[in-house]
Structures are given as structure tokens and as C-alpha cells.
Amino acid sequence: SAAEKEGHDWFMRKEIFEQPRAVADALLGRRDATGRLMLDEMRLSDQELRDIDKIIIIAAGTSFYAGMVAKYAIEHWTRVPVEVELASEFRYRDPILDYSTLVVAISQSGETADTLQAIRHARGQRSKVLAICNTNGSTIPRESDAVIYTHAGPEIAVASTKGFVTQLVACYLLALYLAQVKGTRYGDEITQIVNQLEAVPAQLQQVLDDAPAIYELARQHTGARSILFLGRHAGYPVALEGALKLKELAYLHAEGFAAGELKHGPIALIEEGLPVLCVVPPQGRDQLHDKMLSGIQEVRARGAKAICLAEEGDERVAPYADHVVRLPRVPVLLQPLLAVVPLQLFACELATVLGHDVDQPRNLAKSVTVE
């Protein structure tokens, strides 16, 4: 009913707007009196965690893209090698697993059959399993050795939104927790990152306050036959997620690419007027930002329309962009938390204008309990 949607037309839109609160809840109570990070149900000892020498993240759909972001954070902060694998592919390739491998299963519902079968296989090989899940007491956390609940509250819309951003938060917390236990990062640095995370709810609110401009942009693209998404580093999974949302909700052909791969094939797709959404990394000491700008130049030179998500104060992007959507400033690893939101709003609005059922897209289920 309308009351349940709190005045929104769709549960999805309501859930998009709940993200500041969801992220705040996901961060609640994670530090003890001394400032040390804590996780919900950690049935693994510090020694067991110190023995972990490889992490394999398994997930499906949107949760898989959260896992891709997690790889960047975990490897950077802990120096433990991370693989990210689609749950449906995992056990059929005879993966290399043992007691020193930590398998991280990310699932909003906790009931996805592909993910469940994958963790059963991993535990059968003596690996430890940690679940990142939004649903208390669901099957995947019950069958895991440790759980981080995402505390997003019930997600009703089929397309995951607050589920995704809170999974990102849980992944960052896991990465920092491991860094704390393994001693790869010092307390001060961990505290600084947690403080940056705690600023995110207000920054998300800022992004949401600009929703009308995104809606206008979506309405300008109802005639598009295809939309491409480009990203680099942690922005690459965001590009994939932006494309997935358009497929799911607007039934529109959409693809995400790593910007550096453009020249190895996808650039052949570029034609006059093709909309290309570009997730521009923050301006940093590395060359990510420069490389992204040259990618944007390449597509634009071939007639594409560049819609750029870029941080406030990034003045270098404007000359290359047909349209700029501003994001509050955060470190590159945290940028997915903010950059995904305009893409959610864009897909939700585009699908609404096209007359589709945003909450219950054709052929999709919220939780797929068959393999």
C-alpha cells in the first residue's frame, strides 16, 4: 500500500531514500569502549583469522558487485589475496580450498541457492565461511562460521539498493577488522577510515537531495536503445551495477566496462549519440583520474554523450563531459557507496517513465532458491 511505501511510488524508491539511515545502522555499535572494531557473530578466533592466507568471495547478482569492491579494500588494507567468484560457477571448477582459506558469502536474502551450495562445498573442504547477510537467521548465516549482518532493514523491491550499500559497509568493516587482527594497519588509520565511513550517511543525503536532476536526466534517455557504463578501480563494479539495474528495471541493453578495456574491443560499439555513463575516480596522487579522462575523450571523439559522475571540486572533468553529476568527496575505495546512488535513481526513474513495474520486474525473483 501507499502507506507502506511512505509516500513513494515504489518500494525501490523508498529503499533508495533509506540509504543514509541504512548505512548509519550498518555502522552502529561496531567499536568497543577502546575503539577496537567488533563484528556481530564472530565464531572464529583471532588466531584462526591470522592463519587465513587467502580469501574467496562468493555471491550472485548485485551482491557479487559488492564483492568486487571488497576485493580492492581487503587486498589494500590487509595484503591478503582475494578472489571474487560467481556463486553459480564456484564449486563446479574444483576450487582450491583448505583450512587457511576464508570464504566470504555475500547475500542480502541469505537464501540464494547458488551461494548456499557454494558455502556447503567450501565447508566440506574445511574452509571457514563468513556470511555477510541482511536477513537474521536465514540459511546462509546459519550454515556459516561467522556473520556480519548488514542491518539495512527489510528490502522489498527485487532490485537491491540499501542491501548493496550496507554490504559495502560490511565489507569495509571486515577488511578493517582483518587488518586490525593481522596488524597490517594501525589503529589510527583504522579509526580514520571508520570516521570517513561515519560521514557517509550525510553525504548520501546530499546525493539524494539532487535526485530531481537525475530524474530529469533519466527522462532525457527514455529513447535510448543502449547505455554503456565505464569505471576504473572501485568504480568498475559500480559501472557493472549501474548497467545491471538498467537491464533489470528498464529492460534496456546496458553494459559496464573497465575504462581501460575500452580500447581492447568495446570502443567499436561507440556511435553517434550513444549515452556513456562514466564513474570518474577522485583526483588523487595516482593516475586513475587522468586515465579515466582520456577514456572519456576517446568515446566522445567518436560521438558518444558522456555523462560523468565526478567529485565536487573536480574542475578538470567538465570540458570532457556533456553532463556532470557531482559526488561528495571521499577516498576512491569508499566512492562506490556514493557513486551507485545516482545510477539507482536513474534506472528507477527511467523504468517508471517507460511504464514498467519497478518493484517486480518481469522474470526476476527477490531471492532465487533454485540452482
Ligand code: G6P
Ligand atoms: C536475485 C535478485 C538480485 C540479487 C541476487 C542475489 O537474482 O533478483 O537482485 O542481487 O538474487 O541475491 P542475494 O539475496 O543472495 O544477495
